[in-house]
Structures are given as C-alpha cells and as structure tokens.
Amino acid sequence: MRQVQNFIREQKMIMPGDFVIAGVSGGADSVCLFFELLAYQKEIPFSMEVVHIEHGIRGQDSLADANYVENLCKEYGVPFHLVSCDIKKMAQESSLTVEEAGRKARYQAFEQAAKKSGRSNCKIAVAHNLDDQAETILMNLARGSGLRGLGGIRPVRENIIRPLLNTRRSEIEAALRGRQITWRTDETNRQTEYTRNRIRLEILPLLAQGVNGQAASHIAQAGLRLQEAEDYIQSQVQKLAERYVHYEEKAEPEVFLEREGFCRQEHLMQEYLIRFCLEKMIAGQKDVSRRHIGALLELAAGQNGKSLNLPGGIRAVNKNEFLVFEKNRSIRKKGNEAAKCRGENLQIPGVTGWRDLRITADVFSYEKQIIPQKKCTKWFDYDTINHRLEIRTRQAGDTLSVHAEGGTKPLKRYMIDEKILRERRDEIPLIADGSHILWVVGYRISEAYKVTERTKRILQIQIDKEN
Incomplete structure (x- = not known):
C-alpha cells in the first residue's frame, strides 16, 4: 500500500543496509507487514528475517500458524526462525496476565x-496498526496515564519500528483480499475476557456507531499530537535540568535538584523535573505513581531535613538548598529479626520451592510512608494478622474481604467475578491467614489487612521468581 511505503519513508524507519527482524504471527496485520517490507526492499536495499513465536496456547491451531508462516517465508526466500514458549506457564510463574506474558515473550x-x-x-518491525493505537490510548486513558501514555504507541522507538501504525485494520484486510493473500485467524482475539479485546470488540464499535464513524482514526490522530506535545515538553525539561539538576554516574548515584530554581517553575514542569531526577535513579519508574510525585512536590517546598521513602529503594531528602535523591540506606529488621517484634517466626511456610518463588518478609514501624504500588510487593497491617501465615493455593472455605466496611466474599465467587479462567484458579498463589486471604497474588489484597491511619507496624511481603 502506498500509504505504508510513504509512512516508512517519512518516519525514516529503514535505511539502506539495515537488517530488519519482522515479527510475523500469521494474522492479517503481520502478513501485511511481511509483504510491505518485501515491497520496500525494491526501493531500498536491506536484509530481512522473520521471527515467529509459537505461544503453546491453542494446540494444533498454534502449530498450524507456525507452519503457515514458515511456508510463506520459504516461498519468498526469507530466513525463518521459530521460537516456542509456554505462555500460560510464564504468566503463572511471573504473576502476569496472558496478554502481558505474551508481549514479554x-x-x-x-x-x-x-x-x-x-x-x-x-x-525490529512489528505490526501494530491504527486500531491498535486507538485501543492503547483508550486503555491508558482509563488507567489514568499521563501525557506520555496518552500519546500511545510510537512509530519508532529505539530500534523498534511500526510501519502499519497509520493504517486501519479494515484497510489491511481489504488490501490482502484484493491481492488474494490468505492469513490465519486467532480465535482468542474474539474472547472478551482480555482487556484489549473488550475495547476492540465492544467500546470502539460503540464509539464508531454512536459518536463518530472515524472515532479510531481521530483518537489515533490525537495521540500523535500528544506525542508532539510530550516531545516539546521533554526538550524544555532538558534545558531546565541543565540548570537545576546535578548528578554523577556512579555505583550508588545521587541526584541533586536545586530547590529554589525548581520551586519557581510551573507545576507541570516541576512534575517533569521530578520524573527526570527519578529516571536517573529508577529506570522506567514503573512503581512511581502520581501520589509519589505530589508528595515530592510538597517535600521540595518543605523544611530542611524532611525526607520521603520511594519505590525502588530510593529516598528523597531536603539537604539545605537541594532536594537529594539517594539510595535508602535505612536499616530495616529482616526475617527472623523482625519477628522478634512478636516473638514469632515470620518465615512464611508452604510448599518448599512453590513455583520457584522466593518470598521475603519485612516488619517495620509505620511512619506514614507512601504505600508502594508494586504488583509483587504489598504492605499489610501487621497487628491485624491472627495466625501463622502460609503461602498456598485455594481451599474450601477461603474468603476475601472486598469492602472497606468489612464485608467478605467467598474466594471462589471473587475469582468467578474477576473472570479468572477455571484452569488457572488452582494455580494462583495465595497468602493466607487461616481461611482469610491476605493477598491473591497478581490480583488484589484484602481490605481487612490494609494499612490505615491506625496502623503501627507494617508487614511487607515481596514475591520474586528465583534466578
């Protein structure tokens, strides 16, 4: 398609002599990507190979997808590489959704x-299209993302390119039909238990029918404008950082932010400067929320010596004219030492080596720290625990408190309501206080054990996969 070729050219995705790895699943989008790259090779010389990931989810259909892509590559003389993964197992072991595990793989x-x-x-060429862009922006909007998330997917990000990002899914399928090219259909794309599928199959069609037929295109266009706005803001932040941020790259880095100059900036630029500093300390900032940013803004304008503990083992502290970001060197009592607070053994029992998980527990005083928003690290009110904790899978009679006022729900009903697949329910690890569940790992914690203003001691539980 001419628009795809023009998009590749405008975005400078491929240069003469490049080596392109194309992700081809066998679906319409990736098959279109395959043929568009072949067409572009006639304009610019570059080499191409294909990688196909066989997810191990759909049995014979999954194997047939791999066979289809391999034959396609043979027909056009493109090197083919097959990678087989057990995505369901990866999802269970890493406490990820199947979608997240598939993307990671x-x-x-x-x-x-x-x-x-x-x-x-x-x-690396992947086949995201314009509809994918609209879905991503809507999903990020619903999740409360900032400007960067609302910009959606970038056409070019580092070495990843997306040649189809300005092309509708309907245009892709029409082009393939016009050239009598077949493709494989993944039936799981029709299952609305997946978040993205619900947006694709229910929300976007509703917007197109009830608001505007070009809703997906308009949402994607808005994303491009927001990307431009984000890029401009980042350029201004870089200039401010050169004036007010000082740091050294070393084993345990410290970042110094000049408080007086920082506090003179507009609120938006202050937020971005804070994130700039954190990026130097915590790559990716996955666990830094808007609450953390707000607390840091208050801290910067506060008294000398005030400090704040942050995710990733980082502490921010006012030191005279600077807000300093540094590694948190405060010593917390670990393991059995922490258990002396109660004279109990805090090691969490269960099946040894359960799913190759490593579980660490930590008890410390609650000093109104910000609760970390981590998927695999949770805080509980230590003094509300009645029994010796254990990690296990579900049992008859398990309950979960789902209402702040104290109401409970059978764990089975919670899993049904959350649309957790039946075959997964007996595989999900639980942290249990007798029959009361503190934490459905990968999902939610109990309301009854949450940290409140009355909390005196915190129990932190962190679950990691053994190396």
Missing part, C-alpha cells in the same frame, strides 16, 4: 534474535 525473542545477528543496524 515476543519482545524477548525479537531482542535475542537481534543480539544473535551481531548487527548494530538491526531494526
């Missing part, structure tokens, strides 16, 4: 292929 496979190639000019 795909990009790991692409990066491994890029590394194996040894090429410095390697590009």
Whole structure:
C-alpha cells in the first residue's frame, strides 16, 4: 500500500543496509507487514528475517500458524526462525496476565534474535496498526496515564519500528483480499475476557456507531499530537535540568535538584523535573505513581531535613538548598529479626520451592510512608494478622474481604467475578491467614489487612521468581 511505503519513508524507519527482524504471527496485520517490507526492499536495499513465536496456547491451531508462516517465508526466500514458549506457564510463574506474558515473550525473542545477528543496524518491525493505537490510548486513558501514555504507541522507538501504525485494520484486510493473500485467524482475539479485546470488540464499535464513524482514526490522530506535545515538553525539561539538576554516574548515584530554581517553575514542569531526577535513579519508574510525585512536590517546598521513602529503594531528602535523591540506606529488621517484634517466626511456610518463588518478609514501624504500588510487593497491617501465615493455593472455605466496611466474599465467587479462567484458579498463589486471604497474588489484597491511619507496624511481603 502506498500509504505504508510513504509512512516508512517519512518516519525514516529503514535505511539502506539495515537488517530488519519482522515479527510475523500469521494474522492479517503481520502478513501485511511481511509483504510491505518485501515491497520496500525494491526501493531500498536491506536484509530481512522473520521471527515467529509459537505461544503453546491453542494446540494444533498454534502449530498450524507456525507452519503457515514458515511456508510463506520459504516461498519468498526469507530466513525463518521459530521460537516456542509456554505462555500460560510464564504468566503463572511471573504473576502476569496472558496478554502481558505474551508481549514479554515476543519482545524477548525479537531482542535475542537481534543480539544473535551481531548487527548494530538491526531494526525490529512489528505490526501494530491504527486500531491498535486507538485501543492503547483508550486503555491508558482509563488507567489514568499521563501525557506520555496518552500519546500511545510510537512509530519508532529505539530500534523498534511500526510501519502499519497509520493504517486501519479494515484497510489491511481489504488490501490482502484484493491481492488474494490468505492469513490465519486467532480465535482468542474474539474472547472478551482480555482487556484489549473488550475495547476492540465492544467500546470502539460503540464509539464508531454512536459518536463518530472515524472515532479510531481521530483518537489515533490525537495521540500523535500528544506525542508532539510530550516531545516539546521533554526538550524544555532538558534545558531546565541543565540548570537545576546535578548528578554523577556512579555505583550508588545521587541526584541533586536545586530547590529554589525548581520551586519557581510551573507545576507541570516541576512534575517533569521530578520524573527526570527519578529516571536517573529508577529506570522506567514503573512503581512511581502520581501520589509519589505530589508528595515530592510538597517535600521540595518543605523544611530542611524532611525526607520521603520511594519505590525502588530510593529516598528523597531536603539537604539545605537541594532536594537529594539517594539510595535508602535505612536499616530495616529482616526475617527472623523482625519477628522478634512478636516473638514469632515470620518465615512464611508452604510448599518448599512453590513455583520457584522466593518470598521475603519485612516488619517495620509505620511512619506514614507512601504505600508502594508494586504488583509483587504489598504492605499489610501487621497487628491485624491472627495466625501463622502460609503461602498456598485455594481451599474450601477461603474468603476475601472486598469492602472497606468489612464485608467478605467467598474466594471462589471473587475469582468467578474477576473472570479468572477455571484452569488457572488452582494455580494462583495465595497468602493466607487461616481461611482469610491476605493477598491473591497478581490480583488484589484484602481490605481487612490494609494499612490505615491506625496502623503501627507494617508487614511487607515481596514475591520474586528465583534466578
């Protein structure tokens, strides 16, 4: 399609001599990507190979997808690489959704292929289209994302390129039909238990029918404008950082933010400067929420010596004219030492090596710290626990408190309401206080054990996969 070729050219996605790894699943989008890259090779010389990830989810259909892509590559003389993964197992072991685990596996496979190639000019081409862009923006909007998230997917991000990002899914399928090219259909794309599928199958069609037929295109266009706004703001933040931020790259870095100059800036720029500082300390900032940013803004304008503990083992402290970001060196009592607060053994029993998980527990005084918003680290009110804790899977009679006023729900009903697949329910790890569940790992914690203003001691439980 001419628009795809023009988009590749405008975005400078592929240069002469590049090595392109194309992710081809066999669906319409990735098959279209395959043929558009072949067409672009006639304009600019570059080499291409295909990586196909077989997810192990759909049995024979999944194997047939891999066979289809392999035959397609053979027909056009493109090197083919098959990577097989057990996505359901990955999701269970990492406390991820199947969607998240699938995405993680795909990009790991692409990066491994890029590394194996040894090429410095390697590009990874994926088949996100305009509808995917609209879905992503809506999903980020609903989740409360900032400007960066509302911009959606970037056409080019580092070595990842998305040649179809300005093309509708309907246009892709029409183009393939016009050329009598077949593709594979993944029936799981029709299952509304997945968040993205609900947006694709229910929300976007409703917007198109009830608001505007071009809703997806308009949402995607808004995303592009927001990307431009984000880029401009980042350029201004860089200029401010050169004046007010000082840091050294070392084993335990410290970042110094000049408080007087910082406090003179507009609120928006203050937020971005805070995130700039945190990025130097915590790559990605996954667990930093708007609450943390708000607390840091208050801290910067506060008294000398005041401090704040942050996710990722970071502490922010006012030191004279600077707000300093540093590693949190405060010593917390660990393991059995912490248990002396109660004279109990705090080691959490259960099946040894359960799912290769490593569980650490930590008890410390509650001093109104901000509760970390981490998926695998949770805080509980230590003094509300009645029994010796254990990690296990579900049992008859398990309950979960789901209302702040104290109401409970059978764990089975909670899992049904959350649309957790039946085959997954007996695999999800639980942290249990007798028959009361503190934490459905990967989902939610009990309202009855949450930290409140009356909390005196915190129990922190962190679950990691053994290396």
